[in-house]
Amino acid sequence: MPPGISTLAADAPELSAANTGFMLICSALVMLMTPGLAFFYGGMVRVKSTLNMLMMSFISLGIVTILWVLYGFSMAFGTDIGSIVGWSSDYVGLGNIGVTELWDGYTIPVYVFAVFQLMFAIITPALISGALADRVKFTAWALFITLWVTVVYFPVAHWVWGAGGWLFEMGVIDFAGGTAVHINAGAAALGVILVIGKRVGFKKDPMRPHSLPLVMLGAALLWFGWFGFNAGSWLGNDDGVGAVMFVNTQVATAAAMLAWLVYEKIRHGAITTLGAASGAVAGLVAITPAGGSVSPLGAIAVGAIAGLLCAMAVGLKFRFGYDDSLDVVGVHLVGGVIGSLLVGFFATGGVQSDAKGLFYGGGLDQLGKQAVGVFAVLAYSLVVSAVLAFLLDKTIGMRVDEDVEVSGIDQVEHAETAYDFSGAGGGAGSRKAVPATGETVAAAAQNKKVDA
Structure with missing residues (x-):
């Protein structure tokens, strides 16, 4: 996602009604992804936790929206401070922005850029919730979101996309959120579940999805909304880059779904709807950072690799004993890492930028940059998220009582x-x-x- 860039006065762009309308539509599509995620996760839990799972996503729409207006946009995209965080008093409360004031270097208003970025900020903590199903107090979750976006998401978004952010200045490529969204959320999920522990009955009781049609509906809404998530991240529609990203999003998602199902058939002897939905999401995750750098054939490779490796990764929780309820680590963390690193192999140098990957004569330079971005975000989010969860657990308590978890969190919390x-x-x-x-x-x- 390109941040604001400086232009000469003679070359200053003018407001484009077409790009403005396009970006507002993309913003609405990204907003739809959060309810889609709620349905996707809601169908995957047991009956007794359905509403709680839906609400863990929906509450993010409320909390993050208000924080973004108050100070989040300023922290993420304000004037750089030490390459770590941004701050601009004009952005606080979104109060000193002209109606037709353009985002620097682009043909869309600042307000349009701000609302598009808001939708990314909303869905990122919502992604974490899938790892915590059945066992977290709702008030503690709401407070966790508040703290997490403040000390993790807003700064990391500046690192990756903000003018002056250290990963952006290094040349790390993240078209639409492989590091800032998916690795960030997946690592946070792992950090929290290592603190709060397993569900009652983990690896003993059946914990099958209660509504696979709901899962499929959620996956379909995610797939649909993801076109706004990805294609809109070029912030315009003038040079064809967004169109390439749109095509690559579809191609990689299809390849990942097929790869997941092939693995599932070989490994388990059946092709499932849950596998199809999960494979599609894995492909969407992996192409998010890479889609502006690779060709459609490269997108097939990115999707297929992600579908296969994510299908294998979801079983790691049973081997290592961490209870990632709905496979946030296996799909979003692993998929985000795969997609981000594969930029270093499959970048053609002919779409988003002239940076080339190893397979296109670029050597190991871009791969090294991608690895730094991946592991910096992973480590920061993992550690800080675990610390936040620990502090909340020791003060107000993160987990519901065991009898509440067994009888059903919906009844007590909602x-x-x-x-x-x-x-x-x-x-x-x-x-x-x-x-x-x-x-x-x-x-x-x-x-x-x-x-x-």
Whole structure:
């Protein structure tokens, strides 16, 4: 994603209605990804945690939006301070920005750039939530989001995309968020789950998705919204780079889905809808940093490699004993690392920039830069996220009580249930009449059949 650049007064761009409209549409598409993520994650959990999973994404829409207006945009894209963070008083509260004031070097207003970037800031902490299913207090999660975006996301976004940010100045390529979004969220998820521990019954009880149609719906919304996420990150539609990114997004996603399903068929003997959805998301993650640098054939390679390796990576949690509930580490962290590093192999030097990867005569230079970006963001997010989780756990407590986790977090944290099997409604007033878990739902249905 190109940050603002300086231009001579004689070459200063003028506001483009076409690019402005295009970017507003892209912003709306990225916003849709957060509800899509909520459905994707919500279908993957058990019945008793469905609403909590949905709300862990939706609350990010509220919290991050307000923080972004107050100070987040200024920290991420304000005037550089030491290559670490930005700050511009004019951006605080978005109050001193002219209606037609352009983002430096581009043909879109500052407000349009700010709202597009806001949608990235919203979805990044929401991605973390999938690793924490079933066991985190909702108030603690809301406070974690507040702290995390302030000390992790806003600075890292400046490193990667802000003018003067140290990774940007180094020449690290991240077209739309492989490091700032996916590695950042995946590493944070790993840091938090290492602190709060496993779910009750991990590796013992079945924890299958309760609604695969909901998962597929969420994956479809993510795939659709991702075109705005990726193609919009060139901040315009004048030179064809965004069109290449659009094509590469589709191509890599298809390749990753097919690679995941082939692995699944060979390894487990079946082709599943969950595998198709997960493979598609893995491809979307991997092409996000790389899609502006590679050809469509390179996108096939990026997607296929990511689909295969992410499918293998999701099983690591059972081998190493960390409870990544919905495979945020296996898909987003691993997929983000793969896509970011493969820029160093497949960059053609003919799309986003003239930087070439190893396979196109560029040597190891770009690969080295990508590796620095990957591991800097990974280490920072992992450590700081773990520290934040530890502090919250030792003060207000991060986890719900064990009996709450077993009976169902939806009832206690939200006074609602996702599905009304009693006909009495799903709110607080009817919660005694609604079975608390998938198992008791089945038992109630069986008793009804016997009574009849």
